[in-house]
Amino acid sequence: MPEFFNVLAPDAAFDALKPMLAMSVGVDVVATADALGRVTAEDIVSPEDLPAFARSTMDGYSVRSRDTFGASEGLPAYLDLVGEVPMGEAAHARLGIGQAAKAYTGGMLAQDADAVVQVERTQMLDDTAIEALRAVAPGENVVQVGEDVRKGDIILLKGSVIRPQDIGGILALGITGVAVSRKPRVGIISTGDELVPPGAAVGAGRIRDINTYTISALTAEAGGIAMPLALVADEFEAQRNAALKGLAACDILVFSAGSSVSSRDLTADVINSLGEPGVIVHGISIKPGKPTVIGLADDKPIFGLPGNPVSAMVVFDLLVRPAIYYLAGCKRIPAPPTTRAALRRDIPSVAGREDFIPVRLRQSDDGASVAEPVFGKSNLIYTLVRSDGIVKVPMDRSGLYAGELVDVRLY
Ligand code: AMP
Numbered sequence: 024m025p026e027f028f029n030v031l032a033p034d035a036a037f038d039a040l041k042p043m044l045a046m047s048v049g050v051d052v053v054a055t056a057d058a059l060g061r062v063t064a065e066d067i068v069s070p071e072d073l074p075a076f077a078r079s080t081m082d083g084y085s086v087r088s089r090d091t092f093g094a095s096e097g098l099p100a101y102l103d104l105v106g107e108v109p110m111g112e113a114a115h116a117r118l119g120i121g122q123a124a125k126a127y128t129g130g131m132l133a134q135d136a137d138a139v140v141q142v143e144r145t146q147m148l149d150d151t152a153i154e155a156l157r158a159v160a161p162g163e164n165v166v167q168v169g170e171d172v173r174k175g176d177i178i179l180l181k182g183s184v185i186r187p188q189d190i191g192g193i194l195a196l197g198i199t200g201v202a203v204s205r206k207p208r209v210g211i212i213s214t215g216d217e218l219v220p221p222g223a224a225v226g227a228g229r230i231r232d233i234n235t236y237t238i239s240a241l242t243a244e245a246g247g248i249a250m251p252l253a254l255v256a257d258e259f260e261a262q263r264n265a266a267l268k269g270l271a272a273c274d275i276l277v278f279s280a281g282s283s284v285s286s287r288d289l290t291a292d293v294i295n296s297l298g299e300p301g302v303i304v305h306g307i308s309i310k311p312g313k314p315t316v317i318g319l320a321d322d323k324p325i326f327g328l329p330g331n332p333v334s335a336m337v338v339f340d341l342l343v344r345p346a347i348y349y350l351a352g353c354k355r356i357p358a359p360p361t362t363r364a365a366l367r368r369d370i371p372s373v374a375g376r377e378d379f380i381p382v383r384l385r386q387s388d389d390g391a392s393v394a395e396p397v398f399g400k401s402n403l404i405y406t407l408v409r410s411d412g413i414v415k416v417p418m419d420r421s422g423l424y425a426g427e428l429v430d431v432r433l434y
């Protein structure tokens with residue numbers, strides 16, 4: 024029986040891959056508003072102070088704090104009202120000794136004011152006077168100029184993944200366009216004599232191609248552009264031709280299926296035919312997903328994912344997802360969402376490999392999160408459809424016990 028040589032732990036496999044992921048894919052300039060999930064191609068520096076003017080954090084009255092010194096409910100400070108500073112307008116009111124002006128949350132303070140008394144801490148005497156029922160310190164209830172961010176501060180380092188709050192922060196400074204890495208293009212070649220496109224009639228012994236579509240969707244989630252290239256039979260030349268086209272057009276090439284070591288498995292041979300160094304890893308110590316190939320040709324990373332749809336998704340998550348981020352210049356890859364839950368049942372495993380088990384999440388009667396393993400032959404796509412996340416049994420464990428708290432990687 025053919026053997027896998029050189030089976031590597033997933034971490035070691037990714038480390039072997041990393042040096043090939045150094046190149047950059049180039050830069051796009053996009054509207055900041057459209058930059059969600061993109062990776063910054065340069066440091067973004069603040070062109071101005073934010074806020075640009077001192078702003079009240081309360082509805083109330085801007086005051087000279089020293090005029091409220093010692094004020095209390097029993098001994099309020101009497102203040103003359105000299106007007107208001109309307110929202111969105113410059114402050115015209117100027118305070119003299121013992122004066123106050125109406126202020127709104129987010130609005131400017133009157134000139135010479137240094138604090139705001141919250142409206143709930145005042146009493147209206149008539150149209151021209153109020154009482155402050157407590158003292159305020161200088162700067163109280165005020166956001167100072169540059170308190171959010173200072174002119175010249177780096178607001179996002181090169182290689183950051185842009186989040187919704189980043190879009191808000193960048194636009195707050197008037198930066199309407201940002202330089203980001205071009206989205207890595209991921210070419211997908213689905214192989215197998217048995218496959219038909221999902222829209223075609225399925226003859227006996229045939230199945231519909233799942234992986235082209237799951238891999239495309241995962242690629243989009245990871246910030247890449249999926250380029251489904253071909254559905255090809257288990258024929259060396261056909262696969263090689265598709266791969267050569269893919270290498271010319273894409274940054275990463277992904278084969279689905281044919282990644283094992285039988286005579287029908289051509290991925291490794293095809294990768295070796297594409298150029299140096301060809302295959303660098305064949306076999307990783309995980310289940311499902313052991314028959315995985317990692318290679319390089321034309322300076323581009325190439326992955327041979329197992330055909331089993333569950334394996335293909337698990338291996339994509341471990342290797343291809345981080346590779347997409349790396350090529351986009353992002354070295355701190357956003358951690359996938361996880362949650363802690365107590366296992367509902369034992370998960371048997373074997374030490375020396377990582378096992379990945381789909382789980383469904385439930386609330387127990389006392390409100391705790393419970394993870395119910397979804398067992399089933401690992402090639403059943405519905406084990407994933409019917410689950411909420413996946414649990415890893417670490418390399419050094421021969422199983423996990425019911426009741427144990429585990430991290431569930433959520434989809
Ligand atoms: P292989 O990796 O070629 O040994 O394939 C393993 C299993 O995955 C076989 O049962 C294949 O029929 C199945 N398979 C291969 N490619 C796909 C695909 N694109 N979609 C769904 N199942 C697939």
Ligand code: MG
Pocket residue numbers: 214215216280281287330
């Ligand atoms: Mg096959």
